[in-house]
Amino acid sequence: MTAQRITRQGLLDWLNGVAAKATLIAPVRVEGIYLFRPIVKIEDIALDYSQSTVPPKEWLFPRSDTLFTIERLDRAYELKPPAAAGPRVLFGIRPCDARALAILDRLFLAEPADNLYEERRQNTVLVGLACARQQLPECFCTSLGGGPQEAANVDVLLAGAGEAYTVTVATEKGQQLLSGATLRDGGEMPPAPSLSNQVPTAGMAERLRLAFNSSYWQRLADRCLGCKMCTYLCPTCHCFDIRDCDVGGHAERVRCWDGCQSALFTKLAGGHNPRASKAARLRQFYAHKYLYFPERFGVTQCVGCGRCAHFCPVNIDIRETLRDLQTLEVCPHGSGETARRREPVGAAFGDSRASA
Amino acid sequence: MLDLTPDMKLFSLRLQDPAVAESLHYEVGQFALVSVFGVGEAAFDISSLDAPRAALEFAVRRVGTLTEALHEMEEGSVVGVRGPFGNCFPMAEYEGRNLVVIGGGSGMAPLRSVVNYVVQPARRERFGQLLILNGARTPADLAFKHEFEKWASSPQTCLELTVDRGDDDWRGRVALIPDVVRELKPSPLDCVAIVCGPPIMIKFTLKALKDLGFADSQLVGTVETKMKCGIGKCGRCNVGDKYVCLDGPVFTFAEIGRFLEEF
Amino acid sequence: MAQSTADTPRTRAGQVEPTAIWQPRLVGFLCNWCSFAGADMAGTSRLTYPAAIRIIRVPCTGRVDPLFVAKAFQRGADGVLVAGCHPGDCHYAEGNYYMRRRYVLLRDLLEFLGIERERFHLEWVSASEGKKFARVVSEFTSQVAALGPREPPRQGPTELEAGTSNE
């Protein structure tokens, strides 16, 4: 890895060049929030953006994805694959979101690989933008081994703000992309911002196993509304639905985002629903990230971006849940209720909250 | 296509590409995803045996939009199929042991291939006693009647039928499956019990078998969950930490017992 | 894909065909007892009216779920007509009274969403009013034709997805 410098103007000039050769996707401000969108004017890029509301995963795993179109022929069907993705540059991705893509890679690229994801991934260059400050009050990447300046999961990492950026080339792909950029030697990493959250995440798999039958989930789920926001805004959530739909005269097989917090997610055609309660569904959200996924792929399926906690309409806060799970008194599985049956959620925050 | 019950049909699929048909190989208990183009795709257990080579068969109960569309199809229609996926019943491990096969309603579909595997004359003596317990709501709902004679006439094999509600012509049992299990008292000695059916039936049947001394490791079943991709990516079919499409659909209850709440 | 605009006619598939004369695509929900019979009467009386309308028979205008209307617009209808028994003549006594209220509010909402109020029309046509039916359809057709084609909410992939306009 080598570090170099680029000026703000140099950066914009380079991006103009990049946009001429590939689809440039970067954070822009839309109605007061930040979203990753294809860039028409370089000036639209929000270089100093705070976290994007929807994570950039949607450019590799889009909210709706046509698997193939279905043409009906005489006594047969013709299935046509969608048009191939062109080259793309995903600019301004935060280290946590980049780390999330590396996690999604484990799933989507595992044999048999998901060819749509794989194709897009191969055609996408990731340009990271280190966090100059803490992005969301709830983010806790350092508790999961990440960091606000992590360069491990991008091709190029930019750090800095205002007029000067430090450029770290992390891969060959990144090196190629940078050809044509006006770089100066001797870049120095700006000091990393200190993050306010330290969340205990060690041993979480075991804690979740122990807490599987705990009434904790019921208490936590009491206020859960059962929307799918936490899963759709999560950079590592990957669950989807596949269905056929009629689109103006022909059918398509479409894959769309789906989320485990919906009651319909697991409901069978016959009516039986193995995860019939909000509590079981909420437990699935955490257990998938901190127990099932690590068992299968070796990594925690959470990067600590804080979106689920930040946007949850009823403040179901993953930091709090993880702390609660550490301190929860649980009996081994099978024994049902815990000793402290109505253990209030959020006890880890102590009594300060009680005085208003 | 063959009507099995008023709401269940047996579909025989012939693969269009002879080369693919030739190379297709599957084990007892595996599943595949069947597509009705324009309607969708769903997972079904394969009800036929790979050898001797025959058509790919699925027993499908009419429950939702996709199965409805399948049922409405005419002989000779084209559907899509992806698979085979999942694990299988370790039939080789069961050799030399007694088998109790208990199917409730459409739960008999995945078990049909187990039974047909065992009752093959060339193979029958490799297994011990075979008890088949097939239950349904009414006599009309008992699936695979056309094979009952073949099953019952196999040596060392006992076919027991039971229904929740009889009719004028029914001379057999009118009892719930768990009660029949308690009545028949199959011995857990050197025996494997394979159970498949609606969750509530499984729950009480397992309890009855455990009361008879069956250990969790002797209790095997296929698990049915909603499934979209079949290859471990859509994140929907897990029962606890087990993914039905990759680790299942065949499980011993030693494996998923602690996550039973999710099933 | 070329998007049709107000002055370029298009076919059912949405392609621009400069030579064709543009006809609006209309959907008519007709009550079985009055207006459908009225349409029948128009037919048997050999009255001509524009063929642009696709008729869907419903048991009563009270059966017209706003979802039917919105779905028609979503799938590209240029106008939607609902026709049923005159107030007081409903076969089910009061279905059309409910529809009347529903209609005015739905029209307000659709207008707020950008669908001109002239594109959604409610009319009372009895079984004997074949002539009125033909007139209503003719007038509604020209009323919608004057507005031109409506750009329906785009179906299929948006620019948020692969292989579309931004790439």
Next chain:
Amino acid sequence: MSDLVTGIRAQVRDLLARRRVEYVVGYETGSDGVNARPFFAYTTEEADRLVFDNTCTHNLTKYLVEPERRGSTIGVVVKPCDARSLTVLLAEHKFPRDVVAIGVVCPGIVQRTREGGDGEAPQARCQVCDQHTPPACDILVGEATAEGPVLDQFARLAPLEAQSAAERSAFWSQQFERCLRCYACRQTCPQCYCDECFAEALDPEWVGVRIGRAENWLFHAIRCFHLAGRCIGCDECERVCPVKIPLGLLNRKLRKEVLDRFEYRAGTRSDERPPLETFRKEEKLDLA
């Protein structure tokens, strides 16, 4: 501690101690130590975690219609606007069981925008609120105040109403394009309680599974219409929307038309049928 908080805690303690209710849905301070969140108090000790302040934005009556709670006797803390939700639900016979409504005199709720900004300004609904004392509650906490003049609830609509149909169509198309169909708007709405939502029905599949503009348009258009004459204007749908679709505009538009045409305001009177559930034979409704 404010008098409201003391009052709520005392009432809830009493309800729980007498076993008048199984539990009470109220507010507690959330994980940031500032903003409130819903809290379910099951014991008298837990009653002491309840709070009430100008961050208590949630409309807690939503929880009453959850299928999992059928058959329970529940207490619920309601602001004046939430009380209107309750009135609507009661009129729709959503509660064959017992509910104890603990009404709180409301000071108005602050915005707390997620990007900072003017977080302390009152929410749009509160700026034009003309009902600060909850109507029709079993228990009232706080001093009932004389209400000021009725304010224009619909000023926010004017700019959009002034536009052409094509402009409005383009505006909504842009808004709905962002929609992820996470269904937070529906899930947070007390007036959305269908066992099977039309948006997720499979047979027929009205909306379609695609998360795209056309599907999103149909979902929002019909969800809004399903609230015609029922929406009480809590604007929670707009607050929870992660991509900031101004859903409050849609509902406000229908509230305006319902008020203009039928002189009806949802949840203010329990003896009146909602406008789409009734009719007057003689009305013409500006039709020919």
